[in-house]
Amino acid sequence: MADASPRTDTSTDIETDEKRMFEMGTSNALLASDSSDRSKDKTSDQKTLRRLAQNREAARKSRLRKKLESSRLKLTTLEQELQRARQQGIFISSSGDQSHSLSGNGALAFDVEYARWLEEHNRQVNELRAAVNSHASDNELRVIVDGVAAHYDEIFRLKGNAAKTDVFHMLSGMWKTPAERCFLWLGGFRSSELLKLLVNQLEPLTEQQLMGICKLQQSSQQAEDALSQGMEALQQALAETLAGSLGPSGSSGNVANYMGQMAVAMGKLGSLEGFLRQADNLRQQTLQQMHTILTTRQSARALLAINDYFSRLRALSSLWLARPKE
Template sequence: MSSFSFAGFYESWFDHLQHLLHQLSAATRPPKTAEENHKLLILIDKVMAHYDDYYRTKSVAAQNDPLQMLVSPWATTLERSLHWIAGWRPTIAFHLVYTESSVLFESHIIDILRGVRTGDLGDLSPSQFRRVSQLQCDTVKEENAITEELSEWQDSGSEMIEGVAEMEEKMEVLGKIITKADDLRLRTLKSVVGLLTPQQAVDFLIASAELLSGIRSWGINHDRRRSR
């Protein structure tokens, strides 16, 4: 897959993400029946399959042209400024959980003090907080290890002028580093969703999609102003 065809894929993928965001936002929360809860689960599976499709396609593109994936010309300058190895930093997922949990907790503080359970991200249990915290620690370790791999790859830049074979080998290594980073991104997303109830998972997926959409929208407007 060429960088051009991946750019087209990304535009289509992102458009469909907006469609899924609309479905997530329209979902009944909290679910009042087993049927409504089942519908949330189906919707969550649909969104996760969409992310699966993205990273599966990106993995192929990364092996074919890792430099283009690293540069990401289909992204805005703002998005690229926030990139960690051709994509979002996995630990952002935890910041989203904590931020949304705090905001929702404060907005429902009166109900919570009265013993009313909201069931959303503001209603995370102590056990959930512990598991999220442990997952965050594990993810940070993996992030650091992959960052070190990229650093070593960059330090070997002087070796790239030795010949075509060496250059091809270096590009193959870069492709594997990008794929490894994407694998961590996807595993982190799935792990966080797995720690949440269906209602909380929908809240989290909405926050994630809105963050991506908001940054991209702001970045597009910024790039348009710069090009005038």
């Protein structure tokens, strides 16, 4: 009995130590497992972040490629349109003229729009010519004639918008061929002269129709004369304004006078757009009134005659530019 007590105490201590060691081992195992889980989670998060970053970079590169492809497509389209414009005899300056190249690309944009307009106009005229030659009905002709007339309205709208950007380009007619510019008046054709050409092409006309055409020609002539006088007065006023700023150099008073006179001249130039708009309105109204005087078939023949006249002017320009030069 006496010998048993010490052995029991020792056994109890051993069991306690073993229990502590087991608990410590279990705790360490749990800590190690938790650390391993955290390490795995951290590794997984890093992989996710890298994958997200790679996806963002791939998306950015894809957007950049699409933008570049779109830009190349637009550039190719513009080059093709400009090439068509050159082939159709439209002048596009490449001489570095600042008034043409630095006007916000408004002049260049109009040249492209005009080339597109002329291409569609030629298509409509070919359709009209085929209808006339095949003796189409008046109803069929009326639809085509109205389409051609509406297409003329479109060019007047385009010119009005372009004049707000570069009125000098529109007035000078640099978007037309040289032979057309030879007969240019305020950025376009003279309605009165065109009516004179049509009278001989539309015979026979009734007496009432002939009187209507003559009155329209006279009223157009009067309006043209009034606009021409207005332009001459504007040019004279501009010349006098600019001459008023001339004087000996080196004088501060003359510098101030120069700046004031140039401001006045700038104000006078603002009326140029109004002259161009009035001239185009006259042309547009003349075409509309011409259709009210003529029959549908006569209107078709008139539109064909107008187109043939300007086509011959463009052909004349091409022949002149291609002539042998000694």
